Amino acid sequence: MKKLTAIFSFLLCASLLYAQSEPVQVEGYAYETDNRGYLPQVQIYFMRAASRDTVFKVFTDSAGYFSVHLPKGEYIARAEKWIFRTLEKPFSVGDEKVFLPLEMQRLPGYWFEMTLASEYDSTHTAEAITGALIEVYNNTKQEEVLVLKDHPYPTFNMALQPGNHYTIMIRKKGYFAKRIEAYVNIEGCILCIDGVSDIEPGVSDNLTSGLKEGTLLGNITLTPATLDKTLRIENIYYDYNKWDICEDAARELDKVIAMLKENPDLIVELGSHTDSRGNDAYNLSLSQKRARAAVD
Structure with missing residues (x-):
């Protein structure tokens, strides 16, 4: 009989200890100051207040909601999100479920x-x-x-x-x-x-x-990169009977250089022309010189 009583007492004590250490739900929302909306993807670290050891971490869902279960004790919730000030909020976990609102302030x-x-x-x-x-x-x-x-x-x-x-x-x-x-x-x-x-x-x-x-x-x-697509370059002008690149034209050609660097797979055909003055042979030579000057 004494043995049975001892076993019963042991089981009762074990049950009481388990009930005391059973995790308690902690839930809440992360939201922006001035009620400007709930915040998704906020990373929350739950740390013991004394040691600051992290015991659990979680992200808020698309509605800014989070829920964890923690043993009784004193904690700090640390909330982090890009372009928001890091928030640390102390709280206690007892016998009842804890509601923990986290108000976060946006950085400039x-x-x-x-x-x-x-x-x-x-x-x-x-x-x-x-x-x-x-x-x-x-x-x-x-x-x-x-x-x-x-x-x-x-x-x-x-x-x-x-x-x-x-x-x-x-x-x-x-x-x-x-x-x-x-x-x-x-x-x-x-x-x-x-x-x-x-x-x-x-x-x-x-x-x-x-x-x-x-x-x-x-x-x-x-813009789709399609075959035979024409790209118009403005303000590429030459003085009469000249092929030197002027300052305004150089700025426009710098934009073309940047585009080619950003799109190394492009193959570009560059053309240049003259006005109707002069004979065909002279104009062809001048056009070639102008095109070469633009390439160089």
Whole structure:
């Protein structure tokens, strides 16, 4: 009888210990200050308050929601997301489920959301482009900040921080490479973006009154690289009976050089012509000299 009582007491104590150490649910949402929306893909580290050891980490879902189970104790939740200030929030886990809201503050800067599509006209409709190589380089800090290879979606996004000049290169087989230059509060530009078809504030997140932060939506069109496609170069003029490249023409030809460097597989045929003055043999010789000067 004593043995049976001892076994019963042991099982009762074990049950009580298990009940005391059973994990408790901790759930909540990560959202932006001033109720500007829930935040997906926030990485949250759950650390013990005393040692700061990470015991669990999780990402918020598309609705900004997260849920974990933790033993009783004192913790710190550390939330991290690009272009937001890192948040650390202490909390306790007891007997009851814990609701943990995480309010995050955006850093000064812009969130740029871009959509890739083919160039279109009256005879061709725009098609979404997937599988592109997307590279973003910070010229100010001289560092690569984003590389997406064979990107499976027609959309991508990135952060633009004040005081920086970015170059965005987009390459896709069968299309001309696309270069975009973005200046953020630099060289006299509060926000200047060159190479985007159209750009506008986001529907749900307009720019602030001080033009210091916000979300921008941009459409980027890529031009198909087709056989016998004509590319017109403006302002390539020569003085009478001359073949020297003038300053205005040199600037235009520099653009062609940049395009050829960005599209090394292109084969280009360059042509030049004269006016109707002079005989055919003279004009042919002058045209050849002008074309050679442009190539050189």
